[in-house]
Amino acid sequence: MSAAEEQMHQLRSEATVFLLREEWRDSIHLYSQLIDLCQARIFNTHQDPNPDPDHLSKLNKSLCIAFSNRAEARSKLQDFTRALQDCDGALRIEPTHFKTLFCKGKILLSLNRYLNALDCFKAALFDPQGNGNLDIVNGYLEKCKKLEFQSRTGSFDLSDWVLNGFKGMPPELAEYVGPVVVKRYLGGQDSAENAQLVMWKNFIDKVKEAVSKCRRTRLLINMLSTGEDEVELEVPDMSIFRPDIELNGCSKDQELDMDKILSILDVNSLVEEAVSAKVLGKNSDFYGVGLWILASFINHSCNPNTRRLHVGDYAMVHASRDVKAGEEITFMYFDTLSPFEKRAEMSMSWGFNCKCSRCKFEGAAVCPKQELREIEIGLEKGVDVGGAVYRLEEGMKRWAVRGKGKGYLRASYWPAYAEVYGSDRSMKWWSRRIPAMEAVVDSVVEVVGSEEGVVITIFFYQLNIILKKRL
Numbered sequence: 001m002s003a004a005e006e007q008m009h010q011l012r013s014e015a016t017v018f019l020l021r022e023e024w025r026d027s028i029h030l031y032s033q034l035i036d037l038c039q040a041r042i043f044n045t046h047q048d049p050n051p052d053p054d055h056l057s058k059l060n061k062s063l064c065i066a067f068s069n070r071a072e073a074r075s076k077l078q079d080f081t082r083a084l085q086d087c088d089g090a091l092r093i094e095p096t097h098f099k100t101l102f103c104k105g106k107i108l109l110s111l112n113r114y115l116n117a118l119d120c121f122k123a124a125l126f127d128p129q130g131n132g133n134l135d136i137v138n139g140y141l142e143k144c145k146k147l148e149f150q151s152r153t154g155s156f157d158l159s160d161w162v163l164n165g166f167k168g169m170p171p172e173l174a175e176y177v178g179p180v181v182v183k184r185y186l187g188g189q190d191s192a193e194n195a196q197l198v199m200w201k202n203f204i205d206k207v208k209e210a211v212s213k214c215r216r217t218r219l220l221i222n223m224l225s226t227g228e229d230e231v232e233l234e235v236p237d238m239s240i241f242r243p244d245i246e247l248n249g250c251s252k253d254q255e256l257d258m259d260k261i262l263s264i265l266d267v268n269s270l271v272e273e274a275v276s277a278k279v280l281g282k283n284s285d286f287y288g289v290g291l292w293i294l295a296s297f298i299n300h301s302c303n304p305n306t307r308r309l310h311v312g313d314y315a316m317v318h319a320s321r322d323v324k325a326g327e328e329i330t331f332m333y334f335d336t337l338s339p340f341e342k343r344a345e346m347s348m349s350w351g352f353n354c355k356c357s358r359c360k361f362e363g364a365a366v367c368p369k370q371e372l373r374e375i376e377i378g379l380e381k382g383v384d385v386g387g388a389v390y391r392l393e394e395g396m397k398r399w400a401v402r403g404k405g406k407g408y409l410r411a412s413y414w415p416a417y418a419e420v421y422g423s424d425r426s427m428k429w430w431s432r433r434i435p436a437m438e439a440v441v442d443s444v445v446e447v448v449g450s451e452e453g454v455v456i457t458i459f460f461y462q463l464n465i466i467l468k469k470r471l
Ligand SMILES: C[S@@+](CC[C@H](N)C(=O)[O-])C[C@H]1O[C@@H](n2cnc3c(N)ncnc32)[C@H](O)[C@@H]1O
Pocket: 223, 224, 225, 227, 228, 230, 233, 267, 268, 296, 297, 298, 299, 300, 301, 302, 350, 351, 352, 353, 354, 355, 356
């Protein structure tokens, strides 16, 4: 081996080691030396009146690989312009060089040059080396086609991701420059959303009709809150809701304007959700909206004492825990088995800032927010729920949380408790360190009443015990 060949061999192996170690800068440095050397030797060979074709071909092959590898290293450092120049250097020598075409395709894709990338991936498939990588190249080809279509038409369909609750990675989108048409997608599950809009419109029309036809309805609806200046509103006498009571003497006998009706419906309409429908044995897709005037006077509380159940056209409000004489009747507008911050968000989306006793307690400085937040973050990240429950229980001892306060916090983190009590594995490890389920359930029920989320956990817990005894 000549000295020049020796040097090339040395450079090639060292550069490859750097490339494999992903030490991009060092590998670029050595490949640059190798490229210079190759080019000088090719130049010299061309000066030879009788060049050795084998020798020339070997040199060209080395040069092509060196360009290709330097392109890869440069692309990793996002130096796309020079990486593309290297790709072109390699492809001038070997126009179907698989590795280079693949690398160039990926660079062009990163630069949103979908059609050019598509050409590279298509050409790469013709190289015999591409055979072992067919699936990967085809994957890129499909991606390019999809993105190219989006970039040309501006047509983005996010429905799968949205309907999946924004879970997982967001879909990859193309760069689109141009006007767009936003259309409602009718079909699949989206038609359910459309059906809800139609349902809401029908509902408004019905209320309008009822208000225009019936003076009594008009008077009663007029008493409802629009969400503003509530302190000014009078608390009506219960007797006015009795169907047999004449409302002649009422002073608010005025026409309602549509804007006010819409505000009232916005604040007071109740949605008949799957929970109540399931209780009635209907299928879980059932969904309805309505205005129940008397129930509309009931405020929300995260420490509610009643539950709402829909039976046909009726909304039944029944006690979900003991109610003291004179205690305000409340039910929940949203899920109360969630942490304070989450509930604050839900309350804000309802257009108010919840002032219930539980929110006041949890919003006060008694429980260090940072520590609770850490527990929440841990739970979101999937830490051992038993550990999170244990941390909360120990925290409550340190913060001197007693009585109802314990129920408030346990209700806020109930899903974690439910998971521990529902798992034999967790209970084996944690049962001696956390309170017994019965005590926790009692304190939570005292706060949120017989809430489905709690009842279901108790049911399965008891069922598990019965089944174990039988085995
Ligand atoms: C369906 S109305 C309830 C009855 C209303 N408070 C009234 O006097 O007619 C809903 C409105 O009551 C108020 N509200 C209900 N629960 C609340 C709570 N926990 N904290 C603060 N405001 C509440 C909000 O203004 C909300 O928009």
